[in-house]
Amino acid sequence: MKIKDVVSIINGRVICGEDMTHLEVQKGFASDLMSDVLTLNSDDVLLITGLANLQAIRTAEMSDISCIVFARNKKVRKEMIDLAKEINIILIECSDSVFKTAGKLYKAGIEPIF
Amino acid sequence: MHFEFEIEAGDFSKLGFASSQLKTILKQLLGDHKVIRRVVVALYESEVNVVAHAYSGKVIIDINTEKIEIEIDDKGPGIEDIQLAMEEGYSTASEKVREMGFGAGMGLANIKNNSDEFYISSEVGVGTNLKIIAYLK
Ligand SMILES: Nc1ncnc2c1ncn2[C@@H]1O[C@H](COP(=O)(O)OP(=O)(O)OP(=O)(O)O)[C@@H](O)[C@H]1O
Ligand SMILES: [Mg+2]
Numbered sequence: 650m651k652i653k654d655v656v657s658i659i660n661g662r663v664i665c666g667e668d669m670t671h672l673e674v675q676k677g678f679a680s681d682l683m684s685d686v687l688t689l690n691s692d693d694v695l696l697i698t699g700l701a702n703l704q705a706i707r708t709a710e711m712s713d714i715s716c717i718v719f720a721r722n723k724k725v726r727k728e729m730i731d732l733a734k735e736i737n738i739i740l741i742e743c744s745d746s747v748f749k750t751a752g753k754l755y756k757a758g759i760e761p762i763f
Numbered sequence: 764m765h766f767e768f769e770i771e772a773g774d775f776s777k778l779g780f781a782s783s784q785l786k787t788i789l790k791q792l793l794g795d796h797k798v799i800r801r802v803v804v805a806l807y808e809s810e811v812n813v814v815a816h817a818y819s820g821k822v823i824i825d826i827n828t829e830k831i832e833i834e835i836d837d838k839g840p841g842i843e844d845i846q847l848a849m850e851e852g853y854s855t856a857s858e859k860v861r862e863m864g865f866g867a868g869m870g871l872a873n874i875k876n877n878s879d880e881f882y883i884s885s886e887v888g889v890g891t892n893l894k895i896i897a898y899l900k
Contacts, residue, residue, distance in 0.1 A: 684867035687804055688876075700864045707779035708864070711786070711807040713800055728776075736783070 650674060650759060652716055652739060655695065658757050659743045659750050661718060664725045666739030674716060677759040679751045683708040691762050697750050699723055706732050706740075715739060720747040764788075764827075770813045770820040772839070775863055778814050781822045782807040785833075792826065793899070802831050802897045805877040808870040809835040809893055815860040816840070817890065830879075833895040842885040849875070849883075 653670040679697040686708050696714050701723035709717050716739040725740050733740050768781035786803045813820035817839025825832045842848045849871045856866025875881045880896035
């Protein structure tokens with residue numbers, strides 16, 4: 650699925666990386682725990698999280714995750730946007746809970762990693 | 764090639780600098796290679812541990828045509844029972860570290876899983892030393 654379709658399904662707001670939303674994601678993972686995200690070993694993963702801090706962006710960088718959805722209305726701060734732009738990561742804000750966001754995307758065909 | 768980085772403990776805003784540099788260097792050297800994510804994740808977990816559990820640290824990276832060797836040496840409280848620390852789920856992480864998204868007790872096991880060779884030694888009251896080796900072939 651293209652990331653721009655993800656955005657419309659979850660009613661998201663693209664905060665940065667708009668020019669990369671034609672890229673594809675196949676699988677999704679939802680966690681507030683970066684320790685868990687770091688154990689994944691999978692490509693083209695979309696991360697859904699409620700943890701809005703620099704570590705979420707750094708963790709995505711190290712795990713080759715190119716798109717993060719911040720659920721339950723968590724706001725992305727300027728320093729996070731600066732870092733995400735530097736390393737080409739798409740940031741999306743969304744008002745729904747992690748559960749609802751993941752549910753919508755699962756229903757639309759985004760696969761779980763496990 | 765030889766690189767060195769300093770890690771400041773307690774400073775979460777700079778956390779990931781060495782790993783990010785390593786990723787950039789390896790992408791330039793190797794292009795798309797499976798080993799990159801493994802060593803970058805292993806170094807990042809090690810950086811998190813220095814920031815979360817120690818006082819200061821140093822990262823030493825050596826890359827040649829055969830392998831990538833990373834040493835992380837910290838000054839800190841050290842680890843009393845390494846076998847216990849290596850167990851998934853064992854963690855002494857503070858509330859602050861947990862708020863940052865870490866502290867599940869998964870890090871050391873994940874570093875080992877992402878290395879071809881992994882060595883850990885520690886002296887209580889002095890510090891901890893990790894050595895991570897990954898082969899390119
Ligand atoms: N560099 C270090 N100095 C002192 N103690 C450490 C160090 N690294 C790990 N430890 C100890 O070993 C425990 C387990 O480490 P590990 O990295 O596996 O988990 P964690 O850091 O607690 O959580 P996670 O890595 O999942 O975020 C830590 O909670 C800490 O008690
Ligand atoms: Mg750790």
